Amino acid sequence: MHRCKLTITTLSASVVFLFAAATGLMAQTTDALGAYSPYSIYGLGQVDMQGSSYNVAMGGLGIATRDFRYINTLNPAAFTARDTLAFMMDFGLYAKNNYLRDERTTAAYNVFNMQNVTISVPITRKNSALVVGISPFSNVGYKFMTKDRDPVLESSIGDIAYQEYGTGGVYQLFAGAAVRLFRHLSIGAQVNFYFGKIERHSDVVFGNTSYNSLYTGWKYRVNCITPKFGLQYEIPLKNPGSSIIVGATYRLGNEMWGDVYRYCIAGSDTTKYEPVRDVKPCMSSDFGVGFSVRPSIKWMIGFDYSYQDWSKWKAPQYDSEFVFDAKVSQQFRLGAEYRPNPNDVRYYMKRVSYRAGLYYDQSYLSLNGYRVVSTGLTLGASFPIYRYFNAISLAVDIGQRGSLKKDLVRETYVNFIININLHDIWFIKFQYD
Numbered sequence: 001m002h003r004c005k006l007t008i009t010t011l012s013a014s015v016v017f018l019f020a021a022a023t024g025l026m027a028q029t030t031d032a033l034g035a036y037s038p039y040s041i042y043g044l045g046q047v048d049m050q051g052s053s054y055n056v057a058m059g060g061l062g063i064a065t066r067d068f069r070y071i072n073t074l075n076p077a078a079f080t081a082r083d084t085l086a087f088m089m090d091f092g093l094y095a096k097n098n099y100l101r102d103e104r105t106t107a108a109y110n111v112f113n114m115q116n117v118t119i120s121v122p123i124t125r126k127n128s129a130l131v132v133g134i135s136p137f138s139n140v141g142y143k144f145m146t147k148d149r150d151p152v153l154e155s156s157i158g159d160i161a162y163q164e165y166g167t168g169g170v171y172q173l174f175a176g177a178a179v180r181l182f183r184h185l186s187i188g189a190q191v192n193f194y195f196g197k198i199e200r201h202s203d204v205v206f207g208n209t210s211y212n213s214l215y216t217g218w219k220y221r222v223n224c225i226t227p228k229f230g231l232q233y234e235i236p237l238k239n240p241g242s243s244i245i246v247g248a249t250y251r252l253g254n255e256m257w258g259d260v261y262r263y264c265i266a267g268s269d270t271t272k273y274e275p276v277r278d279v280k281p282c283m284s285s286d287f288g289v290g291f292s293v294r295p296s297i298k299w300m301i302g303f304d305y306s307y308q309d310w311s312k313w314k315a316p317q318y319d320s321e322f323v324f325d326a327k328v329s330q331q332f333r334l335g336a337e338y339r340p341n342p343n344d345v346r347y348y349m350k351r352v353s354y355r356a357g358l359y360y361d362q363s364y365l366s367l368n369g370y371r372v373v374s375t376g377l378t379l380g381a382s383f384p385i386y387r388y389f390n391a392i393s394l395a396v397d398i399g400q401r402g403s404l405k406k407d408l409v410r411e412t413y414v415n416f417i418i419n420i421n422l423h424d425i426w427f428i429k430f431q432y433d
Contacts, residue, residue, distance in 0.1 A: 034139030034169045036098050036109035038409050039372055039402065042324045042365055043313060044170050044222075044281065045140035045198065049359075050074060052090050052116055053395035053417040057380020058335025059357020063290030063304045064232060064247035066186075069382075069389040070421060071120045071131060075230040075249050075288075076188025079120065079129040079178035083423075088120040090133075092419040099412045103404060111141065115417055127180035131190070139169040140198050159207030170196035170222065184234045192251070194224040194283060212267030219263065224256040224283045241297030246290070253285035253309065284308040284329075284364070301336040310364035321407075322367040329364040333357065335378070353382040355395075367408065374401040382421070389423040 040046040049055075054070040055062040062074030066081035071090050082088060092115030100107045118133030148160040176190025201217040228251040235244040257280065264272035285308065292302030313326035335357030344350040361374040376399025382391045397415040404410050 034111065034113050034136055035096060035141040036111055036143075037401070037411060038100070038142050038144075039363075039365055039411075040138075040140045040142055041166060041200070042367075043310070043326055045138040045166075045168075047138045047329075047363070048136050049361075049397070050135070050137075052092050052118070053380055053393040053419040054355075054382070054421075056397055056415075056417050057355035057357065057378050057393070057395035058302070058337060059333040059359040059376075059378050060331065061290070061292075061302050061304050061333050061335035061357060063230075063249055063288045063306070064245045064292045064302055065290075065300070066232060066234065066245060069391070069423070070393070071118050071133075073116075073118060073131065073133060073135075073174070075232060075247050076131075076176040076190045076228060077178050077186040077230040077232040077247065079131045079176060079188050080127050080180045080186045082120060082122070082129055084122050084124075084126065086120075086122070087422075087424045089422040090116060090118040090419050091422075092116045092417055094418075095416045097414045097416075100409055101404070101412075102409045103407065115419070123177060123179075127186075128178065130175070130177050132175045134171060134173045137170045137172045137194060137196075140166045140200070141169075142166050157206065157208055157211065161205045161207070163203045163205060164201065166198070166200040168196060168198040168220075170194050170198070174228075176228070178230075184236070186232045186234075188230045190228050192226050192228055194226070194256070195222070197221050212269075215263075215265040217263060219261045220258065220281070221260075222256040222258040222281060224254050226252050226254045226283055228252075228286075237295070239296050241294065243294050245292045245294075245302075248290075249286070249288045249306075251286035253312070254283050256281045256283060280314075282310075282312045282314070284310040284313075290333075297342065298339050299336070302334075304331070304333040306331045306333075308364065313364075323369075325366040325369075326364050327366045327371065330362045332360045334359070348384075351384050355380045355382075359399075368406055370403075370406045370408065372402050372408075374399055376400070380417075389421065391421040391423075393419040393421055395419075 035046045037046050049060045051062050051074050055074055062072050065072055066078050068082045071088055072078040094113060094115040096111040098109050116133060116135035120129055120131045123130050143165040145161055145163040153160060173193045174190050176188055178186055178188030180186045198220040204214040206213050230249040232245055232247040237243055260276040262274060262276055288306035290302060290304035292300055294300040308329045310326040310329060338354045340350040342351055357378040359376055363372045365372040376397055378397050380395035382393040384391050395417040399413055401411040402408050
């Protein structure tokens with residue numbers, strides 16, 4: 001009875017924590033950015049690598065991976081890879097460290113925020129599960145300021161500063177279920193609710209209070225619901241614990257609803273605040289395939305390919321010298337995992353899971369005809385703690401985005417993610433209370 005009460009309390013606290021996280025993620029300010037990148041000026045901003053540190057450490061791999069120790073949210077069909085009596089929860093944080101360079105200047109910026117909150121519970125005692133969670137989908141974050149150095153203006157008007165900044169982002173709240181059929185086939189589906197606020201500001205600020213500063217920009221409030229489907233087929237091999245897995249996912253695209261406003265404020269007077277009619281942003285469709293091979297219980301290697309069609313994006317954009325077009329984006333991901341001996345009772349480091357990966361990400365951003373591309377190397381590990389499959393999982397993502405060509409910016413980044421993996425067993429009957 002005591003254990004049942006403890007489990008119910010844990011589940012209730014987790015649900016409250018999940019919705020508190022949703023509120024916290026929405027509470028972004030100018031100084032609490034989810035990203036810092038000039039490429040987040042356009043579209044929905046910088047689309048994050050999805051998944052927890054388990055996925056990120058393997059280059060973002062997850063369409064065809066199954067592991068009952070971790071919650072894999074990249075394919076709904078993977079929800080069945082779990083202990084049928086277990087309660088599971090993941091909570092993650094990230095730190096992004098960006099170094100930016102163009103032909104004239106350099107800059108650096110650090111960002112710290114929540115990565116994800118995910119909960120998984122069994123539906124029945126036979127090969128089915130329910131998963132709910134929340135995580136960032138895209139982030140907008142940039143700040144630029146220049147001062148007018150014209151001596152005539154400075155002497156007659158005073159200081160004049162031109163500042164541009166953007167904040168906000170889009171987050172995904174999801175709930176899904178999966179079931180295993182015919183022993184080796186798993187299918188799953190989930191509903192994604194995308195929501196968020198994005199603000200892009202362009203201001204002229206006068207140091208002399210005799211002149212009214214001018215504040216202009218765009219405000220987006222967007223929402224969207226799309227379903228996502230997934231399947232995985234596992235082919236057992238001769239060696240114990242070895243298998244080949246193939247997987248596929250598909251997310252439907254959909255038009256976002258909400259409001260898009262154009263505003264202009266002179267001093268303390270709002271001279272313009274009007275909605276933009278008949279123009280709405282769209283969430284892209286997403287198709288992905290992958291496979292993984294586990295020759296033994298120690299090794300796993302896999303490859304994923306995904307494709308998103310953003311070409312239907314049509315929304316008012318930030319005014320700049322670059323012509324922005326939304327294109328098809330593609331991702332290629334290669335990852336591997338090594339566990340020396342997961343059942344070793346003498347040497348702790350042999351129970352640690354080590355991971356590595358590579359990725360090539362061609363984003364949906366086309367600026368003056370030049371595609372923005374990201375490439376990177378990822379590393380990580382999971383360190384078991386206490387009992388069952390509780391662990392602390394770490395991942396580091398080292399990469400580069402953009403180029404110095406075409407007057408663009410080259411970003412070099414090092415991102416860190418930490419996940420707390422909680423695992424508990426339900427419905428154990430004790431002989432004595």
